[in-house]
Amino acid sequence: xxxxxxxxxxxxxxxxxxxxxxxxxxxxxxxxxRLVVQHVFRSDEDHPVEVIYAFMLPRDAALRxxxxxxxxxxxxxxxxxxxxxxxxxxxxxxxxxxxxxxxxYGDGVVNLTVGNLRPRETVTVYLEILAGVELRDDGFxxxxxxxxxxxxxxxxxxxxxxxEGEWELPADEFGDVMLPRFRKDASELHEVGFxxxxxxxxxxxxxxxxxxxxxxxxxxxxxxxxxxxPAKDVPNRDLVLDVKFKQxxxxxxxxxxxxxxxxxxxxxxxxxxxxxxxEARRVVILLDRSGSMAGEPILxxxxxxxxxLAALSDEDSFGLMAFDDSAEAMHAALVPATREQRExxxxxxxxxxxxxGTELAKAAAEAAKMLAGSGDIIVLTDGQVAGTEKILQLARxxxxxxxxxxxGSASQDRFLALLARETGGVGRFVTAAERVDLAAVDLFASIxxxxxxxxxxxxxxxxxxxxxxxxxxxxLLFGEDAGEGIGLNWTGGSVHFDVPxxxxxxGEAVRLLRxxxxxxxxxxxYPSEEALAPLEKRQQSRVAGRLxxxxxxxxxxSREMSLVAVIKRTGDRGGELPEVRVVPVxxxxxxxxxxxxxxxxxxxACSAFEAQxxxxxxRRVGAARPEIRNGASMPDTPAYMxxxxxxxxxxxxxxxxxxxxxxxxxxxxxxxxxxxxxxxxARSAAAVFAxxxxxxxxxxGAFRLHLIRLAGYLRSLTAGSAEEKRMIETAxxxxxxxxxxxxxxVALSGAAGTGWREIEAAxx
Amino acid sequence: xxxHMTLTExxxxxxxxxxxxxxxxARGILDGPNKAGRDAAYGQEHLARLERIKGLQDxxxxxxxxxxxxxxxxxxxxxxxxxxxxxQHEIAPDVMxxxxxxxxxxxxxxxxxAIEEFAGRVRVPEGxxxxxxKK
Numbered sequence: 031x032x033x034x035x036x037x038x039x040x041x042x043x044x045x046x047x048x049x050x051x052x053x054x055x056x057x058x059x060x061x062x063x064r065l066v067v068q069h070v071f072r073s074d075e076d077h078p079v080e081v082i083y084a085f086m087l088p089r090d091a092a093l094r095x096x097x098x099x100x101x102x103x104x105x106x107x108x109x110x111x112x113x114x115x116x117x118x119x120x121x122x123x124x125x126x127x128x129x130x131x132x133x134x135y136g137d138g139v140v141n142l143t144v145g146n147l148r149p150r151e152t153v154t155v156y157l158e159i160l161a162g163v164e165l166r167d168d169g170f171x172x173x174x175x176x177x178x179x180x181x182x183x184x185x186x187x188x189x190x191x192x193x194e195g196e197w198e199l200p201a202d203e204f205g206d207v208m209l210p211r212f213r214k215d216a217s218e219l220h221e222v223g224f225x226x227x228x229x230x231x232x233x234x235x236x237x238x239x240x241x242x243x244x245x246x247x248x249x250x251x252x253x254x255x256x257x258x259x260p261a262k263d264v265p266n267r268d269l270v271l272d273v274k275f276k277q278x279x280x281x282x283x284x285x286x287x288x289x290x291x292x293x294x295x296x297x298x299x300x301x302x303x304x305x306x307x308x309e310a311r312r313v314v315i316l317l318d319r320s321g322s323m324a325g326e327p328i329l330x331x332x333x334x335x336x337x338x339l340a341a342l343s344d345e346d347s348f349g350l351m352a353f354d355d356s357a358e359a360m361h362a363a364l365v366p367a368t369r370e371q372r373e374x375x376x377x378x379x380x381x382x383x384x385x386x387g388t389e390l391a392k393a394a395a396e397a398a399k400m401l402a403g404s405g406d407i408i409v410l411t412d413g414q415v416a417g418t419e420k421i422l423q424l425a426r427x428x429x430x431x432x433x434x435x436x437x438g439s440a441s442q443d444r445f446l447a448l449l450a451r452e453t454g455g456v457g458r459f460v461t462a463a464e465r466v467d468l469a470a471v472d473l474f475a476s477i478x479x480x481x482x483x484x485x486x487x488x489x490x491x492x493x494x495x496x497x498x499x500x501x502x503x504x505x506l507l508f509g510e511d512a513g514e515g516i517g518l519n520w521t522g523g524s525v526h527f528d529v530p531x532x533x534x535x536x537g538e539a540v541r542l543l544r545x546x547x548x549x550x551x552x553x554x555x556y557p558s559e560e561a562l563a564p565l566e567k568r569q570q571s572r573v574a575g576r577l578x579x580x581x582x583x584x585x586x587x588s589r590e591m592s593l594v595a596v597i598k599r600t601g602d603r604g605g606e607l608p609e610v611r612v613v614p615v616x617x618x619x620x621x622x623x624x625x626x627x628x629x630x631x632x633x634x635a636c637s638a639f640e641a642q643x644x645x646x647x648x649r650r651v652g653a654a655r656p657e658i659r660n661g662a663s664m665p666d667t668p669a670y671m672x673x674x675x676x677x678x679x680x681x682x683x684x685x686x687x688x689x690x691x692x693x694x695x696x697x698x699x700x701x702x703x704x705x706x707x708x709x710x711x712a713r714s715a716a717a718v719f720a721x722x723x724x725x726x727x728x729x730x731g732a733f734r735l736h737l738i739r740l741a742g743y744l745r746s747l748t749a750g751s752a753e754e755k756r757m758i759e760t761a762x763x764x765x766x767x768x769x770x771x772x773x774x775x776v777a778l779s780g781a782a783g784t785g786w787r788e789i790e791a792a793x794x
Numbered sequence: 795x796x797x798h799m800t801l802t803e804x805x806x807x808x809x810x811x812x813x814x815x816x817x818x819x820a821r822g823i824l825d826g827p828n829k830a831g832r833d834a835a836y837g838q839e840h841l842a843r844l845e846r847i848k849g850l851q852d853x854x855x856x857x858x859x860x861x862x863x864x865x866x867x868x869x870x871x872x873x874x875x876x877x878x879x880x881x882q883h884e885i886a887p888d889v890m891x892x893x894x895x896x897x898x899x900x901x902x903x904x905x906x907x908a909i910e911e912f913a914g915r916v917r918v919p920e921g922x923x924x925x926x927x928k929k
Contacts, residue, residue: 116811120812120813124801187854189856189859196857198851201851206811206814604832605830605832605833606831608816609819610813610817610819
């Protein structure tokens with residue numbers, strides 16, 4: 031008999047996978063994505079099985095419906111209150127019917143359960159999901175989880191079983207959620223892939239992925255199509271797609287819904303609102319040093335902090351804290367950003383190693399105390415924590431703005447996006463394969479002083495507009511228009527957007543995206559213990575009531591409403607007990623397996639018990655950088671299909687390592703160091719050219735804040751010859767225009783002896 | 795409740811969702827029903843076992859460890875992987891504690907806290923020698 035089933039690469043023995051395939055399709059818009067995820071389940075066992083696939087929702091996401099197909103049948107899900115849906119599912123299981131339930135739990139974890147799958151039967155579930163995107167002034171990042179990350183919880187239980195990592199959370203807080211087992215090697219698990227349409231109103235500059243090899247089809251008129259380049263991939267990391275537009279301007283997506291009204295979504299870049307005012311910054315940087323950050327993430331995060339601190343001036347003040355199970359601060363209070371303090375910070379970072387758990391809420395509360403009501407917290411974390419609703423509750427009550435730089439290849443994007451938004455901060459999420467330090471410098475440049483505050487929008491905008499706008503981060507607004515357009519006001523300014531006619535598909539998509547966003551917001555206010563209370567008690571909960579309303583209004587699932595389908599087939603035999611199979615996933619790329627799960631030790635050691643004994647010392651194990659980075663530039667006209675598979679540049683190969691080091695050298699007055707005023711000025715001018723040559727200006731690029739400080743220093747200089755002043759003017763003009771003379775500026779600015787003579791020679 | 799509970803009745807009596815009960819059966823932590831098919835029935839022993847499982851979970855046991863602990867002839871060892879290194883902690887002149895190497899950070903934290911507490915309890919006051927058993 032010929033079999034086309036999967037086989038183990040090493041042994042050629044057949045692999046019994048309960049889920050064979052997960053394929054992502056759908057459309058991605060500037061305001062969010064409307065996705066259909068195909069799950070193919072097949073049983074190779076001799077008895078009925080119940081397959082559970084657990085996954086994490088992307089940011090601002092909600093389930094809409096599913097369609098299930100098999101031999102001779104097709105059925106659609108019903109949206110029902112969760113208790114009813116579970117009862118209907120269990121009744122179907124007891125009667126031997128094929129039953130499917132999509133139910134959401136805390137932290138945005140979903141269990142898709144297909145019960146009574148018969149021997150040798152194949153069924154396919156097409157699950158529709160609405161999801162948000164991470165917006166940037168010149169484009170957006172779309173992220174979809176193909177695996178989920180194990181997450182720290184005080185009462186979690188973890189073990190290695192049959193060579194796989196098993197992770198359990200307490201039922202009194204997380205209910206009956208089923209979590210997958212983690213495999214170090216995902217190559218023999220189900221196949222994953224994607225084929226997505228990028229629907230855009232602005233011309234595309236570039237579409238790329240830092241996670242997967244992609245092929246892009248774009249003819250300049252139809253929506254671009256982005257698909258996985260190889261035939262299939264493995265479930266051990268998120269899909270990350272970056273879309274960059276050729277221009278940065280406001281986009282209004284709209285379409286008719288009912289009663290002559292139109293639903294809309296506005297994406298307004300921060301440049302609509304103005305530029306950062308120069309105000310003194312008060313900032314506390316929180317570095318996650320939990321075990322899961324071991325290896326490259328923590329090294330890069332440390333470098334990022336050093337470079338970010340260099341963007342501070344004497345008037346600014348900062349605090350630095352590392353946290354795992356407990357928080358350890360460099361100082362008990364904020365300190366001025368002098369050179370000495372930055373040196374102390376460098377020494378503090380040097381002795382910081384990854385270990386322990388992730389008690390983020392505790393650390394944020396400590397940081398909030400240091401800020402005493404005014405300033406920003408920046409958290410560099412992988413966000414791998416469970417019970418996020420509680421953390422969000424504590425963060426909201428601290429009253430301090432928290433900005434997040436998330437690091438990791440599997441998604442905690444939903445939590446970190448919420449943490450930033452709910453506290454009025456800014457969020458960025460990068461993969462471990464990307465430059466964490468550059469992203470941190472960029473994030474640091476965005477926060478501090480908002481470009482606009484006191485933002486308010488008309489009554490037709492819902493949810494409410496954010497209070498403040500930060501450089502580089504657009505404002506996203508949803509609402510319903512009856513012909514009046516969209517009015518936005520802020521302290522010192524206002525703007526009006528007309529709503530275009532649009533089409534019904536866009537109108538429906540933005541309406542659903544608005545619903546998903548509102549459900550996500552409310553779910554983040556729903557502590558697990560309250561969500562698990564009996565129905566009678568929950569009915570009195572404001573959050574439960576609102577979630578029910580929203581689910582019914584938008585026809586979207588939430589923790590209060592689930593999707594269920596029961597299909598009666600000929601030959602159903604009641605009373606048979608299906609055997610449960612939980613679909614395993616791959617350990618997220620870059621997350622050390624041993625950070626969560628016990629494993630064979632390779633070091634033999636004996637020591638007396640010490641408080642800081644090497645019990646906690648950890649090494650990075652098998653944390654590999656993905657080997658591929660892909661992208662395709664968008665031509666203006668001819669249709670083409672292009673596939674690019676390029677190597678991720680090694681650290682330093684792109685020159686950004688040097689820039690990070692250069693950035694970390696800035697003195698508190700904004701200039702470069704040097705033994706004489708002349709050398710300082712010359713090296714500062716060379717540093718300006720170095721940043722500009724790499725594409726950064728006073729208003730764009732991750733190092734814009736460093737350029738602003740260098741320019742400020744150069745402007746403050748009064749001494750010097752006419753020739754030196756001319757070179758300073760050239761450097762200042764370069765910082766504004768983005769055009770620098772070609773030269774080895776990084777080396778020149780970094781060299782201790784560089785003077786005006788060397789600068790002049792290089793400019794020639 | 796008697797010895798002929800349906801899965802739904804067992805679920806209600808134990809406050810354990812039916813899907814979780816099926817999962818425990820599949821994992822070998824809980825025996826299957828006493829009869830098969832439409833007459834499938836669960837008894838008091840199932841209820842008692844579910845309560846025991848819950849109790850052990852509250853104490854921090856994983857399902858793998860519970861299976862080992864509850865089964866007189868465990869199919870898998872409580873420690874799933876071979877141990878090749880141990881940390882040795884001399885917490886008093888007469889007490890030595892051994893801890894498996896390369897544990898997860900969270901487990902390490904838990905064990906360290908327990909050792910600290912234990913070390914406090916068995917500490918020998920300064921200047922005193924541990925008492926030896928009289929021969």
